[in-house]
Amino acid sequence: MATESTAALKPALEKTDGEDFTAHITQAQQDATLRKIDWHIMPWSAWLYLLNYLDRTNMGSVKIANLEAKTDVYTQLGINDNDWQLAISIFFVGYIVLEIPSNLMIQRVGPSKWLSRIIVSWGIVALCMGFVQNRAGLIVTRFMLGICEAGYGPGMIFYFSIWYSRKEYAIRFSLWYCSATLAGAFGGLLAYGISFMNGSGGLAGWRWIFIFEGIPSIICGVLTLFILPNYPHTSKWLTEVEKEWCEKRMESNAPSARKRNFDKAEFLAVMTDPHAYLYTAIYMSNNVALQALTFWLPTIIKNLGYASTTALLMTVPPWLTAWFVSLAVSWNCDRTQMRVAHVLSTEAAFLVSLIMFAAIQNSPGAGAAALYFACFIATSATSAFVPCVWAWRTSTTQGTTGNATATALMNALGNIGGVAGPFVFRSDWAPSYTKAFVIMACLSFTCIVLVKVEDEWAKREQCKHSHAHAGDAEAEGGKQ
DSSP states (O other), rough: HHHHHHHHHHOOOETTTTTEEEEOOOHHHHHHHHHHHHHHHHHHOOOOHHHHHHHHHTTTOOOOOOOTTOOOOHHHTTTHHHHHHHHHHHHEEEEEEEEHHHHHHHHHHHHHHHHHHHHHHHHHHHHHHGGGOOOHHHHHHHHHHHHHTTTTTHHHHHHHHSSSOHHHHHHHHHHHHHHHHHHHHHHHHHHHHHHHGGGGGGOHHHHHHHHHHHHHHHHHHHHHHHSOOGGGGOTTTTOHHHHHHHHHHOOSSSOTTTTOSSHHHHHHHHHHHHHHHHHHHHHHHHHHHHHHHHHHHHHHHHHHTTHHHHHHHHHHHHHHHHHHHHHHHHHHHHHHHHHHHHHHHHHHHHHHHHHHHHHSOOOOOOOHHHHHHHHHHHHHHHHHHHHHHHHHHHTTOOOOOHHHHHHHHHHHTTHHHHHGGGGGGGGGTTTHHHHHHHHHHHHHHHHHHHHHHHHHHHHHHHHHHHHHHHHHHHHEEEEE
């Protein structure tokens, strides 16, 4: 009994890069502190990303809203598929250019202030999209939306790296990212309901979708300034002991909440690291297909033989299923710490779904059912892939500026896939889009190959480093 009591009171030991430190906090207190952090950060962060994804990807729902009533966006703005694809892809131009500068600003200004600015500005532009009158207005507002949203994704990735250790990262990232899959489900359901407002106030249903999905972002952006905590050491809801534990439990090469200045050496180390660009190529090769699928899924389902309003409802089950699958896969990724295996398996599942889309003929009955089932596999696989690949990437970064730069670089260049993705679905390939799915499958296969290349390359470098370190240790021992 005495031994058990002593063990219960013994402060927890945590390993950090080969060095032990003893935190003046029991294991039960550590768990309680982590739950407290989760409660203050995760629900609001997930809600914000849901709003972000609604505003960014509602173009898929808007495209087919009230199509049969001839009050759709194509008819009212006098645009075609090429104009629509340009409007979708131009979002990523400003988004890509400003990713790295934005992520360096979040380090200097502070997360709550900078993220609040981003959210309010994108909400205003999203609202304005409901009042565009022509092709030029649509394209300009989409470009501005990309500029305003730039830095939000990598900013949140950097933010989580400050609060959570690497072994805790994937499931938290997934909880945040999976709200995007809920946005896919909720967005279709919301668009279905809003489409019945067609003609209300003299506005078409597609305009109301933009308006109703823009207003919450403005309100929540202001609230973020007061709700989202900045750093452990500035959070009043943590005790001094809890603040100390939050910082000391982090790996030595993790971002520091106290380091606010730009580190040129860390920045240049990332920008000149070939691995950084290989990770980017991995993300980009997946992202082309992911972005194409996200924006065109309502159209894909509509082409299975459903009316536009029914197709909006039919997008809900695949995205809802993806939410559960992604959480389960991310939890297992954290439990096993087998990042590469999870990245490969999820991308392989995505490849299978793309082959199904390309090979199966759309016919009433079995063909349409099989293609709809492929929608479940595709959404689940891509939703699970993203948290796993980001958990893998952030486990390799060094320092505060290094982490901010690495995440922004991968997200920025990786989103070049967002520029190309919408153009994969050419109008002359409709309604089966077989060639589009073949292209996407080739990119998915390329992604798998690149993951294997990076994994083997990193293992060989680590092996060389270990041998060199062992040789230095032997030489040092010989001198003694």
